[in-house]
Amino acid sequence: MSDFPRWKYALVALVMLFGIVYALPNAFIPSPAVQVTANRDAPPIDPSIQQKVTAALAKQSIATGEVIVQGDQLLATFANTDVQKSGADAIRTALGDGYTVAFKLQSSVPAWLRAVGARSMPLGLDLQGGVHFLMQVDQDDVLDKQEDSYADDIRGLLRDKNIHYESVARNVVHGTGVAVILHSADDRAKSSDAIANEFTDLNVSNGPNTSDRFVLNAVIKPEKLRTLSSGTITQNLETLRNRINALGVSEPLIQQQGDNRIVVELAGVQDPAEAKKLIGATATLQYRAGIGYPNDPAAQDAARTGNIPPNANLYYMRGTHAPVLVSKRIIVTGNELTDASSGTDTRSGTPNVNVTLNAAGAKKMGDFTNDNIGKPMAVVYVERVVDTQMVDGKEVRTPKITETVINDATIQGAFSRQFETSGLGSPKEASDLALLLKGGALAAPVDIVEERVIGASLGQDNIDKGFKAVMLGLALVLLAAAIYYKLFGLVADIALFFNLVILVAVMSLIGVTLTMPGVAGIVLTLGMAIDANVLICERVREELRNGSTPHAAIRAGYEKAWSTILDANVTHLIAALALTTMGTGAIKGFGVTLMIGILTSLFTSVTLTHAFTALIHGHRKLKTLSV
Known part of the structure; x- marks a missing residue:
């Protein structure tokens, strides 16, 4: 009789139920949709915008599933991609340039499945x-920033050493280092020794001199330049990952190509406008010492005459465009922020960004505010955008940097690590800025030099081919097992089917992105999964030939085959783990699918088949087995 315990029956039933529930969302095909978000100066999304979009679609007789407002976004669903495109054109015409209209695939999974955390498996770029x-990556910008930093450090060093100098500044010719101009040969010699001892990454040499001007050149060493270049790429890769994760794109591909290029692939993003705006942006904040307040006489005079004090920059306030003089001295920048979140100022009711500085930034901010209570401090919003124009039939991209003051207020008391910045135009602008700051600042600006959109129709063709491959492979394996092993083969077929269901359920639950290599991993998993049942069936046959009773043969077949099955799958698991941990992109996707498939196969091929076999044969007398 059967010795299969009841708790294992319960376990098998629960796992089968789990597989069915969490694999089911993949049967619901997502609907083509259009997502609308408000740009910086546009009115926010509200019911009036919803009515305007609904009226525009109805006017052009474009059928839509639903038009709903979700937070600060509006979503309109359509029956197919052709109607989706027509709907997007109609919405753009109705709303104008103040809104970003992007294509999207909206999940159609029922609410009761979403309530238990069930969701469809995200698809990769080749499928979706x-x-x-x-x-x-603009490496020249990195070099300029580093030379400016060295210039600041050298000025501080010379002041500490009481060495008088005329000027310390980056050379006009790009990449030629920092020029230090001194008044005597003795000062130059002292400066040379001090700089060489303090900054070992600089090559210091004498430059041309006149009767009263002695020049010293400090040039960054080649090995330091290589380290800077490598570090720039690494930081940009990490920053882009943070920003794209915030977009909600599943398992994006972000990797280095060559010495100064980065490849980014975003599955499911059919309109690149919103993605480009976020991943290419270099918006950040600079906290600077203020010289005056907006529209004070000195600022108005500087704006009118162009005579700006040498220690100041002339900026304009966001919104009012009032001139304001701001010190060139930067206290902290966005690079020294560790966290940022958007909110609302409790006193003024205006949008703000709550920021948290790292230890170095907190010390600098604490020292400055403690020494300058009652004085102004300006918050400068720096944004780099790329202006794209068609010249002689070619796309020409021109970087443009805008700097505006969003806040210029009096320091009421000392603060350091945590504080808030107000003066932003809208909640969405505060949210976008917080997202950029939280994701990190790009170490160097990036320009998109190539852009391709892979249509959903091509992805659907890949899905169809992948589905046919899985079904064909599954059908052939099921047929071969049923013919050769009869009833035991049919039990193995049921286990193989549930292996596929549980594999899809686990991948969906943990959010594994399915790609074509992942489909190959599924097909390979199904092919390998039947091996365990072949071993079990052959062991049962062997026991029957040796004269064992049917029940004893079943028991011995599972016990003796287990060690061989485990050894074989452990070696496969090690290989899959190596692909997962060391591979990237398609290789990693294949490894993850294979690793999950091996684990599910171990359960379905042994425990699930044993449960079904015990259920069929366990409570009746047997003369032989259909194996």
């Missing part, structure tokens, strides 16, 4: 379509 960006 999406956008491909090739981005060029």
